[in-house]
Amino acid sequence: MADTYTLAGLATHHEEIRKSRFVALADAVQAPDAALAFIDKHRVADASHHCWAYRIGQQYRFSDDGEPSGTAGRPILQAIDGQQCDCVVVLVRRWFGGIKLGAGGLTRAYGNTAAQCLRLAEKVLIVDEIFVTGECGFGDMARVRARLTAQGVRFVEEVFGSDGVSWRMAMPRGHADALSRMFADMTRGQGRWRPDAAAD
Template identity: 50%
Template structure:
C-alpha cells in the first residue's frame, strides 16, 4: 500500500548567497539545490574559496547527509549548517559557509551560532519550491486501448509514460506519477480499459 500521508518538503529554486560579519570575521553562505551526491560534491568544490580560512559545508539528500568542519573545532560548523537545512524542512540542498578569520576568537558556542546563523539567514531568504515524491509502476494494455491510455495519462500533470515492452496482445507501459496522484492514475487506467488493465506500483 502507498502511504500518501507525507510531510511536505522543499528545495531551493536557485543558488543564493548571504554575507555577514561577526566579531571581525567575515562569513559568506552559499546555498543551492543539488540532485545527487556527485552534484553536492561538485557544488562544494566550486563554491569553496581557497582564500578563506575555512570552507565548512553540509548537504541533505533524503536520508543521506554529510557535513564537514574544515579545521574548525569538531561540531562547531558542519553540524550547525546541517541543522539550518533540516530546521527549514529543506531537502536536496547543499550549503557552503566560508569564513575569513578576523583575529577575534569566537569560542565553540560563538562558532556554532555564526555558521548555523549565516546558513539559516541564507536559506530563509532563498526562494523555495515543494518537492514531490514520485512513484513508478507498470501497466499492461491491449493494442486497442494503448493509444488512449498513453494519451490520457500523458496529459496529466507530473505523469510520465513510456513503452517498456511490446507483447503479443499489446504493450507494457512504464508510468511515473506523483505519489499523491497514484490512486487517481490507477482509477483512470481501470476506467479507460473497463477494468482489463490494472496499475502495478512498486513499493
C-alpha cells in the first residue's frame, strides 16, 4: 500500500492563466465539517468562483461553484489523490480575466493550480496508528516510559493509581507486537498491555 500524506500547515499557490487569476489554498483537516469551515473562512467577496474538494479517508466532496460541470471540483480532487494526500482540503479561488478558457482549459487550470499547491506544501507522512493501554508499577515506570518514547510511542494519557501507572499510548500498528514483547520483558511479565477494541 502506497504511503499517504497530509499537510503540515496552510499552503498557497498563485497562477495567472490567460488573464484569469487562480489562488489555491490547502490545509490538513480531520472531518468534513472542518473542511467546509475552511472553505467558508477563505471565501472572498470579489472572486468569481470558489471551487474546492476534500478527501478524508473514504469521504470526499467537491464543488464546481458555477464553473461548467466537471471542470473544477473533480480536477482538484484528482490533484489531491495524485499527490497521495489524505485528510486534506483544497480551495481554488478564480478571478475571471475576460478570456474564456473552455472546458479543457478550465480543467487544466484548476487541476494544475491545486496540484502545484500540494506539490510545494510541506507534507507529513500519515502513520497507521493503534491505541494501547499499558499498566505497570511505579518501580518500572521511568524506565518503561523512556524506552517506549525512544521507540516512537506517543503517551496520550497518564493516570496514577495506588500501586502504579496506567498509560494510553499511540504507536505505529506495525510495531505494536514488538513493543508488547518489550513491555513484557521490562515489567518481567507483571505489566498489563491491552490494545483498544477498535484496533482489530
